[in-house]
Amino acid sequence: MADRVDAWREKLSQIHAPVDLVCRPDFDFRAWQRVVQLGSALVWPSAWSPQTIRRTPRLIRRSDPEMIHLSLITKGTVGFRMGAPDALYGPYEFRTNDSSRPWEIVLGPHEGAVEAVSVDVPRARLPLSSHEVDRVIGHRMTRRDGVGALLTAFLTTLVDNPRSYTTADAPRLETVLVDLLAAVFANALDAMDSLPAESRRRTLTLRIQAYIRDQLHDPDLTPATVAAAHHISTSYLHRLFQDHETTVSGWIRRLRLERARELLADPARSDVPVHLVAVRAGFEHHPVFTRAFRAAYGMSPRDYRRRALLQGADEPAAG
Structure with missing residues (x-):
C-alpha cells in the first residue's frame, strides 16, 4: 500500500500542488481521479477512501501555482481546516481552499468513501479582486439556487457526458466555468455588481437558458x-x-x-x-x-x- 500512496501523492503534487497524504491504516487505500483540461482550468471528478491531505507552509514555499480550488461533494463527508474553526461538509455542498494558504482536508471522517467534482482555476483568471477572493475562500456557499445551482449543473453535466465535448470546445467551456465560479463568489459577497459587465451578461444568459429548460x-x-x-x-x-x-x-x-x-x-x-x-x-x-x-x-x-x-x-x- 505504501507504494500506491506514494504514487498518488506524487500524482496530486504534479497535477495540482505539492501535498502531504496520510492514510487510515484500518482502511484499504483507494483513490481515483479523471482530469478534464479546460485551458488553464481543471475539472476533475474523483473518489477516495478515508484519508487526510495537508498543504503545509513548507510545501507552499516549495511550489505555489496560485490556484483557487472548489469541490462539489457528491458523496460522503469532508472535514476541513484552514485558519478558521473546523468545518464539516456533506453531499452537494461547496468547499473551497487556496494553494497559497495552509490547510487540512479529512476525507471520510465518519469512515465512508468520498466522491466529488472539483475545480482548480488560477487566481488571476477570476474577474474579482484578490481581496474579494480571500473573503470567500474557506467559507460555506450554497449550491441549491441561483448561480450555485448553475455551477452544479455545469460541473455534473460536464463530467457525466465527457464525449459530448471536443478539444475545440475547451476555451468556451473555460469561459463558462470562470464566469460561474466568479458569480458564485460574488453572490456570496453580495457583490454581483463587482463583476465585469460582460461576465454578468454571460451569466445572466446562462440563468435564462436554465430557466427555459426548466x-x-x-x-x-x-x-x-x-x-x-x-x-x-x-x-x-x-x-x-x-x-x-x-x-x-x-x-x-x-x-x-x-x-x-x-x-x-x-x-x-x-x-x-x-x-x-x-x-x-x-x-x-x-x-x-x-x-x-x-x-x-x-x-x-x-x-x-x-x-x-x-x-x-x-x-x-x-x-
Whole structure:
C-alpha cells in the first residue's frame, strides 16, 4: 500500500500542488481521479477512501501555482481546516481552499468513501479582486439556487457526458466555468455588481437558458414571459441571444423538439401517446408539433419513434 500512496501523492503534487497524504491504516487505500483540461482550468471528478491531505507552509514555499480550488461533494463527508474553526461538509455542498494558504482536508471522517467534482482555476483568471477572493475562500456557499445551482449543473453535466465535448470546445467551456465560479463568489459577497459587465451578461444568459429548460413544458413560455421572469426588457433578451445565431423563440422550439425526440426514443415511455409527448415537450397543438418535427428530423414523430425503438431493440445487451 505504501507504494500506491506514494504514487498518488506524487500524482496530486504534479497535477495540482505539492501535498502531504496520510492514510487510515484500518482502511484499504483507494483513490481515483479523471482530469478534464479546460485551458488553464481543471475539472476533475474523483473518489477516495478515508484519508487526510495537508498543504503545509513548507510545501507552499516549495511550489505555489496560485490556484483557487472548489469541490462539489457528491458523496460522503469532508472535514476541513484552514485558519478558521473546523468545518464539516456533506453531499452537494461547496468547499473551497487556496494553494497559497495552509490547510487540512479529512476525507471520510465518519469512515465512508468520498466522491466529488472539483475545480482548480488560477487566481488571476477570476474577474474579482484578490481581496474579494480571500473573503470567500474557506467559507460555506450554497449550491441549491441561483448561480450555485448553475455551477452544479455545469460541473455534473460536464463530467457525466465527457464525449459530448471536443478539444475545440475547451476555451468556451473555460469561459463558462470562470464566469460561474466568479458569480458564485460574488453572490456570496453580495457583490454581483463587482463583476465585469460582460461576465454578468454571460451569466445572466446562462440563468435564462436554465430557466427555459426548466419551463419547456409550459405552452405559455414566450420571450415576453422569459424577460418578465428575469426583470429585463424583451429587446434586451433578444440582444443576449444574438451570439447564439438564433432567436429566443427559435431556441425554445429547438429545445422542445430535442426533448420530444428524447421522449419518443425512450423505451420506458413507448406507451405514451404521441400527442401527450408533444404536450410534455411544451407543444400545445399537435399539428404544429408534427409539422415542426418533420421539418427538423425529416420524418413524422410516429415514424421516428418506430425507428428509434427498433434500433434500440437490435443493439446487443450490455454485460
